[in-house]
Amino acid sequence: MPPAPDGPHTPHSTGLPALDAPSAHVEALAERGMQRHYRRGTLIIQEGERGDTLYIVRSGRLRAFVADASGKELTLGLYGPGEYVGEMSLDGGPRSASVETCEPTVCAVVARDVLLTYIAEQPGFALELMARLIRRARLATDNARSVALIDVYGRLTRLLDQLATAPDAQGQRTVTERLTHQQIASHLACSREMVSRLLKDLETGGYLATQERRLVLLKPLPARW
Known part of the structure; x- marks a missing residue:
């Protein structure tokens, strides 16, 4: 699971919630998902495919990565308990990266309609989701800069x-x-x-x-x- 490039989040500067503490919203949402067990090395998300599910890690660890036609890979992040992947495709677009398990992993798999229902009931989670997307976008930019300039x-x-x-x-x-x-x-x-x-x-x-x-x-x- 990768650290934020900007250091500790300061909610007062952006109006966005801090992400360091475990999220009660994520825990509540996970309870509405379907618990699935995966063996190490299982590809649970394929880059380019259509998807409408969110994967919340309950135990174990996931790796997000992209690969070219020759099989060369670039790891985008590692995600452990309490974190989630798959939110980028909830707009109906294709998956932007592949995700595999690094070890035996349990995920709560949440369908798009379940997520939207939860956001309607708990609108504060939309702000939390936006904050995480912003942090990941910043991390992607920072990683691209690192590869290009360092x-x-x-x-x-x-x-x-x-x-x-x-x-x-x-x-x-x-x-x-x-x-x-x-x-x-x-x-x-x-x-x-x-x-x-x-x-x-x-x-x-x-x-x-x-x-x-x-x-x-x-x-x-x-x-x-």
């Missing part, structure tokens, strides 16, 4: 900084997601070999280590490499 190392350090925990007593930060080199490459729009080389260089330089298949940032990463 080199691969810069994109790597940006991703690690976003995913890492706060520093512990020793100043070390842990990337809680167990990401493979290929998964990181999909986030950065580069080759797996490039990711492997950069991570190896950082490990040799004493900036990074791997513990229980998780990346640990031993000290602040250099601005340039």
Whole structure:
């Protein structure tokens, strides 16, 4: 599940609700959906297809991505419990991205008519939905800027900084997601070999280590490499 590029949301500056706390609306809406269980690696949304359902994650994790004809992928975001995907196609248009499960996942699948009925009953949820769409649009813009204007190392350090925990007593930060080199490459729009080389260089330089298949940032990463 990806962090917002703008830092903590400030409701007073935009009039939009904060998104950090679990949403009571999302929980209530999930109760109206159909609970479905998916195995790891299940493609639940196909880019380009027509769809009118919203998927709310109850447990597990989803990955949204786009792919070209050769199979090269770009990861758009990771989504965990309390988050949802599929809202972009509720206007009747085609799906803008594919979504697959990263692990065994349970989702509440909410049909468009159920969502519209809930919004009519609880109009405040429309503002919350709009705020999330705005945040995702900003994130998409930020990611596009990153791919176009920042080199691969810069994109790597940006991703690690976003995913890492706060520093512990020793100043070390842990990337809680167990990401493979290929998964990181999909986030950065580069080759797996490039990711492997950069991570190896950082490990040799004493900036990074791997513990229980998780990346640990031993000290602040250099601005340039």
